[in-house]
Amino acid sequence: MNARHAVHFAAVKAESARAVPSCADMPTNPAPPTAALAPALALQGVSYEYAPGIPALLEVHLEVPVGQSLALLGANGSGKSTLLKILAGLLMPTRGRMLAWGTPLDRRFWQDDARASAFRRRVGLLMQNSDAQLFCTTVWEEIAFGPAQLGLEGHALQARVQEALELLQIGPLAGRSPHRLSGGEKKKVALAAILALKPEILLLDEPSTGLDPRSQAWLAAFLSQLHAAGHTLVLASHDLDLVGKVCISGVILGEDHRVMASGSIPRLLGDSALLRQANLIA
Ligand SMILES: Nc1ncnc2c1ncn2[C@@H]1O[C@H](COP(=O)(O)OP(=O)(O)O)[C@@H](O)[C@H]1O
Ligand SMILES: [Mg+2]
Numbered sequence: 307m308n309a310r311h312a313v314h315f316a317a318v319k320a321e322s323a324r325a326v327p328s329c330a331d332m333p334t335n336p337a338p339p340t341a342a343l344a345p346a347l348a349l350q351g352v353s354y355e356y357a358p359g360i361p362a363l364l365e366v367h368l369e370v371p372v373g374q375s376l377a378l379l380g381a382n383g384s385g386k387s388t389l390l391k392i393l394a395g396l397l398m399p400t401r402g403r404m405l406a407w408g409t410p411l412d413r414r415f416w417q418d419d420a421r422a423s424a425f426r427r428r429v430g431l432l433m434q435n436s437d438a439q440l441f442c443t444t445v446w447e448e449i450a451f452g453p454a455q456l457g458l459e460g461h462a463l464q465a466r467v468q469e470a471l472e473l474l475q476i477g478p479l480a481g482r483s484p485h486r487l488s489g490g491e492k493k494k495v496a497l498a499a500i501l502a503l504k505p506e507i508l509l510l511d512e513p514s515t516g517l518d519p520r521s522q523a524w525l526a527a528f529l530s531q532l533h534a535a536g537h538t539l540v541l542a543s544h545d546l547d548l549v550g551k552v553c554i555s556g557v558i559l560g561e562d563h564r565v566m567a568s569g570s571i572p573r574l575l576g577d578s579a580l581l582r583q584a585n586l587i588a
Pocket of ligand 2: 386387388434511512
């Protein structure tokens with residue numbers, strides 16, 4: 307099952323139970339008094355192993371405040387994609403825990419279809435590999451799939467798809483097969499499909515990969531606009547140019563899969579010894 311299947315599977319299950327909640331309904335219990343101040347996402351001592359004894363992440367502490375634009379920097383293999391999949395709820399930490407808006411996302415949380423579905427609606431993940439995210443026959447269907455699962459139909463669905471097509475400037479691709487598009491076009495379609503669900507948090511894994519220079523400049527401006535419009539962004543990349551244009555703060559993962567530094571983007575990008583140590587520059 308790929309990420310979008312997982313998202314829609316959860317949505318379908320919740321739909322069939324006629325229990326799709328509003329986003330504000332996510333916690334079953336009354337929100338703790340500090341919920342309004344809680345970070346959008348938090349990791350507390352999170353480690354992850356794909357196989358016993360082979361760590362992909364080690365003891366990561368991370369907070370993503372509401373409205374933040376956070377860069378996740380690190381060399382290939384440091385754990386950026388794994389970290390984003392944990393933040394998206396696609397992987398459960400091997401150790402430690404994750405919280406969303408102050409609510410721990412433990413096994414009980416994921417067993418509650420309504421809460422899991424609400425979380426997945428609020429958090430969208432653009433995967434590193436667009437092919438893992440695209441599965442419909444046309445671009446239009448691809449973008450309509452998620453909103454349709456949430457119950458949109460008729461004019462409301464048409465309008466939602468049209469809005470996403472225009473936002474990403476991909477109207478002319480609407481009738482094309484997603485699998486026959488260029489890498490950059492696929493990325494835009496995948497992003498449109500996610501934005502059509504109107505998530506509050508966007509997790510973006512190497513979004514500039516495969517884009518030509520003009521599309522890269524467009525992407526930086528687009529993501530900055532999303533941030534200015536109130537979206538919380540987490541951007542995993544080793545594209546320092548993109549990160550410098552879009553992100554406010556950052557975390558650097560070392561090749562030992564631990565957080566080696568965090569701080570403001572100007573401070574991190576201005577520290578060439580640190581970037582060299584992290585294998586982000588030669
Ligand atoms: N599906 C997987 N199975 C086993 N190991 C994996 C898998 N995905 C990633 N890894 C390993 O986990 C570590 C972190 O990978 P990843 O999160 O993809 O890093 P990055 O995104 O920073 O390049 C690497 O050592 C990688 O080889
Ligand atoms: Mg990666």
